[in-house]
Amino acid sequence: MNILVLGSGGREHALARSIADSPRTDRLFVAPGNGGTAAFAQNVPQLSIEDGQAVLAFAQREDVQLVVVGPEAPLVAGVADALRQAGIDVFGPDAQGAQLEGSKTFSKRFMERNGIPTAAYGSFTDAAAARGFADQLGAPVVVKADGLAAGKGVVVAGTLEEAHAAIDECFSGAFGQAGAVVVVEECLTGPECSMLAFVSQGRALCMAPAQDHKRAFEGDAGPNTGGMGCYSPVPIVSDDELAAMQRIMQQAAEATAREFDHDYRGVLYGGFMLTPEGPKMLEFNARFGDPETQVVLPRLRTDLVDVLQAVAQGRPDDIRLEWADQWAVGVVLASAGYPGAYRKGLPIAGCDEAAQLEGVTVYHAGTARTADGGLVTAGGRVLCVTALGDTFEDARACAYSACTRIEFEGKQFRADIGERAARGRHAWGE
Structure with a gap:
């Protein structure tokens, strides 16, 4: 079938890459897309992805059977509502469900009503x-x-x-x-951890936990960013904590089925703090995380298109998630100055060489193609280099080896992604 992915970041490249690998995919569009998605999909830079009627008109014109919404802004703007009302399958909640991310007050009251532990x-x-x-x-x-x-x-x-x-x-x-x-x-204390779940008909099909690094510089110093690196699963999470997070995600999914006017169909992202009293919810997001997606999807062995369509059509019982028994570590390569001001249009070299390493995928975020096909920087977070390994240490070493093969002026990255977790829970003072 023909599929449209909305968004332009590393998350959308990861989604589009897995969708493109499915034998069920015919034509794949990414709007607006980036320099990486241009290699295997048709970018649609002119489409206004927060305009539900514009997205609907494009989907109808190109005979799109499934739309996958990447970022939160189109969800809050009601793009999924417009598509569903026209009979097009869409992966992503409607505007009401997206308020779990669009309004922190809405989200906290939702947690409070439904007994979800939070601050x-x-x-x-x-x-x-x-x-x-x-x-x-x-x-x-x-x-x-x-x-x-x-x-x-x-x-x-x-x-x-x-x-x-x-x-x-x-x-x-x-x-x-x-x-x-x-x-x-x-202010809660403890390590942070993310758990994403496919949600449909009040059921949460949980993915493996992931742990992001928000601060710009090593040692968790500097300003907050969109995420400088990630890994999955998370070695410091105990079996009891994992089970508690899964219970809370199911609790939240059941609450969406009770409270919302329409079925929540998409990803529910739980941002947890592993407190001494147990996992507590910091926030919900209504979409895949970035860079969590870049370390979770490479481990998914189930055909992603089957999963996305089953969620979009309200068929959670048809989903059987299978995961590779491997670790994934992703390191973000950013522009000099990020998360502040940075330059664009700088040539990038070495992506193909890095991707040739076994288990490595280079996901594009802030990249673009020049008129002659060259690859240049076009954002703050430029690339996410993800490696799979049989051990946490192997995945980390492979990811950093791949990072050394990629060059652009002002390249910056954290050299300590996963280092703290590798030392164990005591590294958080516990």
Whole structure:
């Protein structure tokens, strides 16, 4: 069948790559796509992916039978609603379900109603009240803009002065409407861990956990980013914690079936903190993670198109997930200056050489093709180099070996992806 993937990042390259490998895929479109997807799919750079009617018109014109929505913004904008109403299968929740990510207040209230363990919180439209609640909680405290803020708008404040400044920044209009409501919550402690699940008809088919590295620099220093590297599974997660996370994800899936007007059909991403009291939910996302997708999908042995279509059609009983008994480690290569200002259009060399290493896949994120077919940088996170290995150490070593083969001016990456987890749980002071 003909399939359309919406998005342009490493997550979408990973999705498109697995879709392209399926014998069930005929024509594959990626809108807008990137320099990597251009090699095996038709990029559609002119399509406005947050415009449901425009996406629908394209899908009808090109006889697309399945649309896979990558980023959160089209989901919150209701693109899935427009497609489903027209009878086109779509992987991704409708606008109501996407509010689990689109509004932190909506999400926290959902957790509260359904007994999902999470941090104590308050939601505010007034700066003075928000500051007062932060004072009541005491530092450290977390301040979040309620809406989508392009990965920004979240501050872990070490002092009350920092918390007050973060609250004032939100209400100043720095994040537009996303900051019109502010969530203030207690700061949980412990390692963070992500668990993604395919959700349909109130069932959660959980994937292996993954652990992202958000900070820009080694030793978890520097500003937060979209993610500088990831691995899956997570060696520090105990069997009891794994079972608890799976129970919580199923609990959340059942709640979507009870509460939402339409069936939640897509990925539910649970961002957990492994606290001394057990796993607690930091946040939900309504789509695949990035770079989690780049380390989870390479281990999936089930045909991804079969899974995506079964979810989109509300057939979870038809899904049988099979996973490779291997470790996956992904290292992000970023532009100099990221997550701040950075240059674009710099030539990239060595991707093919890196991809020739056994078990290595080079996923493109911020890349583009020149008129003569050359590959250049086009974003902050440029590439994610993922390696599979029979052991955690093998996967890490292979990923970093591949990274040395790729060159572009100003290339930066963290050399310690997975290093802390390799030392064990005591590396988190436990």
